[in-house]
Amino acid sequence: MQDKWIVGVDLGGTTTKLAFLTTSGEILQKWEIPTDNSDEGRNITCNIAKAINEKLASLGENKNRLIGIGMGAPGPVDYENGVILNVVNLGWKENYPLKEQLEVTTALPAAIENDANCAALGEMWKGAGGGAKDLVCVTLGTGVGGGVIIGGNIVQGSNGAAGEIGHITAIPNGGAPCNCGKTGCLETVASATGIVRLATKEILKGDLKGELAAKQAANGKITAKDVFDSARNGDQMAVKVLDEVTFHLGLVLANIGNTLNPQKIVIGGGVSKAGDILLNSVKQQFNQFAFSSVKKSTELALATLGNDAGVIGAAWLIKNKLNL
Amino acid sequence: MQDKWIVGVDLGGTTTKLAFLTTSGEILQKWEIPTDNSDEGRNITCNIAKAINEKLASLGENKNRLIGIGMGAPGPVDYENGVILNVVNLGWKENYPLKEQLEVTTALPAAIENDANCAALGEMWKGAGGGAKDLVCVTLGTGVGGGVIIGGNIVQGSNGAAGEIGHITAIPNGGAPCNCGKTGCLETVASATGIVRLATKEILKGDLKGELAAKQAANGKITAKDVFDSARNGDQMAVKVLDEVTFHLGLVLANIGNTLNPQKIVIGGGVSKAGDILLNSVKQQFNQFAFSSVKKSTELALATLGNDAGVIGAAWLIKNKLNL
Structure with missing residues (x-):
């Protein structure tokens, strides 16, 4: 598993932060894309999948380098069911099946969580939590x-x-x-x-x-x-x-x-x-x-992690879910 | 396991409540004994063991009917180590190894917890928790x-x-x-x-x-x-x-x-x-x-359990620990 990477995503209203991390939480690559809220938020997960593929290509890496994706999103999340309950400013309607959409577009196992919770998990794992x-x-x-x-x-x-x-x-x-x-x-x-x-x-x-x-x-x-x-x-x-x-x-x-x-x-x-x-x-x-x-x-x-807490915590989500 | 009983004990400064319960939390017998704080609390666990044996005898039951004992005690408890950190009014000195003493005197696997926590567990299991x-x-x-x-x-x-x-x-x-x-x-x-x-x-x-x-x-x-x-x-x-x-x-x-x-x-x-x-x-x-x-x-x-919450929660402790 040591040569596998996980993807951490921190979804914001205007910008989406992405990162590739090792399974021990070291950030290997991080970058940002604009968040496209148009068309009831239909493009958000597609754009994330596309950004991941492009980044892999630019690194000369294959998709099978990745084993999972975790994502933090603003607003209340039903973690068990992978559903965003209500996020008006991203265009999604109530109870948007974000985890499922993310899995379909990226072809990776996914886990989602509220962004403040992701930041907390990030600090626990690699930050002030110690x-x-x-x-x-x-x-x-x-x-x-x-x-x-x-x-x-x-x-x-x-x-x-x-x-x-x-x-x-x-x-x-x-x-x-x-x-x-x-x-x-x-x-x-x-x-x-x-x-x-x-x-x-x-x-x-x-x-x-x-x-x-x-x-x-x-x-x-x-x-x-x-x-x-x-x-x-x-x-x-x-x-x-x-x-x-x-x-x-x-x-x-x-x-x-x-x-x-x-x-x-x-x-x-x-x-x-x-x-x-x-x-x-x-x-x-x-x-x-x-x-x-x-x-x-x-x-x-x-x-101690500043803006990286979200992507690191998101990566922890899927690491934990997959028992890596 | 259905014919086995568990013992719940709620230790108070003046009175100790005891009960035999089924593994599904029904109280079969309950009674009280005075708490003897003398001699740095040395008699407390012995008196509990004695009271249990006497009650079994009066019911015509054998000791092997029992499979474990749980106990709630006033004051802070180190649950993992089974140690009472500090209970001045029971005579015990700091870091009294209550779980160990209880196991020695009763010859039963034991678990201890703070009494307010036991009451909470009791309400969760059989009371208002639903x-x-x-x-x-x-x-x-x-x-x-x-x-x-x-x-x-x-x-x-x-x-x-x-x-x-x-x-x-x-x-x-x-x-x-x-x-x-x-x-x-x-x-x-x-x-x-x-x-x-x-x-x-x-x-x-x-x-x-x-x-x-x-x-x-x-x-x-x-x-x-x-x-x-x-x-x-x-x-x-x-x-x-x-x-x-x-x-x-x-x-x-x-x-x-x-x-x-x-x-x-x-x-x-x-x-x-x-x-x-x-x-x-x-x-x-x-x-x-x-x-x-x-x-x-x-x-x-x-x-909803009133004074029984403590013994029921104490019983839950050992039930949970033994995976019954």
């Missing part, structure tokens, strides 16, 4: 996603909704509206969007002046990165926003710790690029709210 | 315990601290001190003790008069049952306390739902005897804070 089989991953991006892994397997939940960490209610009273229809979800404060929202609110209050407010005045907008950059420089308003974000994030992660006591809680996604200033502040809050033995035994860590 | 393999159980008693079951197995956690639902921080700012050293834990508001504390605080405020305040005046104290009884009668103060309790409990359970999306969340323990007035109020709060697909697919239910 061998941990009980691991929770929270992805702070435009939104907030999550994946819960127990005993090396993703917890799916009764309706595929396990790991909806972004929709944990962080602010039960008077929280901001969330896209999901609730209010006060973690996503409203700990996503890039949420951080900008909190910062903009502070700026509009006008009580504090300084670097962050100046950036807003100069550029007409700020980003989550601006908040972390200014906080690193000691800007009072940015530090206040950072404290608010990490208070809620630390509390939520501590309560997940108190429920599951995983070996690791991994913080990933674009926002996690802020690095230690984020991690240290979350840890401080986590330690305040975690049960003593959880505090001692559940470690917080930053994700 | 076949659910992903189930969270919260036990509202003097304290608040919990058990998390994924795929039919207890989630142990990195340091045996999974399921510490009572120590989820429900009130991050200004909460009451908890026995665990933190403040604002769910246990400080949703245990019998916590409910009495909240009610007493209301009574001392003196803003509201009525049935509950009158009970306190008449008896010099109130119980959690008094609060539910008066709430059922529409007493304004009791309803206020109930709302406060179920707001926090519903929020915590919804956030567990958002993390794990289990098929069932079962509410047990003495406080759960309050019945529908508790369940309905918790459901209302849960629905407010649960992610839409969690609300649809995670069901809240009251425990």
Whole structure:
């Protein structure tokens, strides 16, 4: 099996990431193609199959080098049946049989999973997980996603909704509206969007002046990165926003710790690029709210795979399914 | 195997419950003995072995009728190694090899687990679980315990601290001190003790008069049952306390739902005897804070096994271990 490759695919709304990996998870080739959402998403799996064949040809490799394909997709997935339940922005109708379509077009055994879960599996296998089989991953991006892994397997939940960490209610009273229809979800404060929202609110209050407010005045907008950059420089308003974000994030992660006591809680996604200033502040809050033995035994860590987590986790899916 | 029995034991600080069960979980005999904590807990396993032999003799049965023993014990348990990590009130020193001692004294294969986890397994097997393999159980008693079951197995956690639902921080700012050293834990508001504390605080405020305040005046104290009884009668103060309790409990359970999306969340323990007035109020709060697909697919239910949950879950432990 050592000379065989597996294919990992991370399907996004605009770009699809692909990779060939060894069965021990080393990326040999990675590349991207645009995602074609037209015609009710009918071209998506064909384009993936075509891209794989073209890449093989360009490498002078034969199709029998490949033994399986794993894929992460946005939105809720029925893992057992290989069905995407609902992904409006990819054009697919409800209950699209993605695994079957992928198997037909690529002629490879396939497995599919939600993309946040794939990222969690990737971090478990080759990233910050470091061998941990009980691991929770929270992805702070435009939104907030999550994946819960127990005993090396993703917890799916009764309706595929396990790991909806972004929709944990962080602010039960008077929280901001969330896209999901609730209010006060973690996503409203700990996503890039949420951080900008909190910062903009502070700026509009006008009580504090300084670097962050100046950036807003100069550029007409700020980003989550601006908040972390200014906080690193000691800007009072940015530090206040950072404290608010990490208070809620630390509390939520501590309560997940108190429920599951995983070996690791991994913080990933674009926002996690802020690095230690984020991690240290979350840890401080986590330690305040975690049960003593959880505090001692559940470690917080930053994700290490960046954008590769998805394709690596997708590859793990099919490796695991085929018992490689 | 159908004519073989398993032994379930639920070890408490003052009383030890024992039962003989069929391999399909029907209780054939149940009885209790006092727990003898003296002499660093040395007599506990001997007394259990003796009680089993005496009961067999009284039934005219032979020892080879039995095929295994499962036991739930208070405090953190290392399930793999069969070790009790720390149980001060039973006299045992740290890392007491309970499974081994139980096997030596009873000459039966043994399995041990934390008592709250046993109750959860019992409810899964023969109680409110109704076949659910992903189930969270919260036990509202003097304290608040919990058990998390994924795929039919207890989630142990990195340091045996999974399921510490009572120590989820429900009130991050200004909460009451908890026995665990933190403040604002769910246990400080949703245990019998916590409910009495909240009610007493209301009574001392003196803003509201009525049935509950009158009970306190008449008896010099109130119980959690008094609060539910008066709430059922529409007493304004009791309803206020109930709302406060179920707001926090519903929020915590919804956030567990958002993390794990289990098929069932079962509410047990003495406080759960309050019945529908508790369940309905918790459901209302849960629905407010649960992610839409969690609300649809995670069901809240009251425990149905009462005090038998522990011995039934303990029996399941050994049944499962022996693959019966």
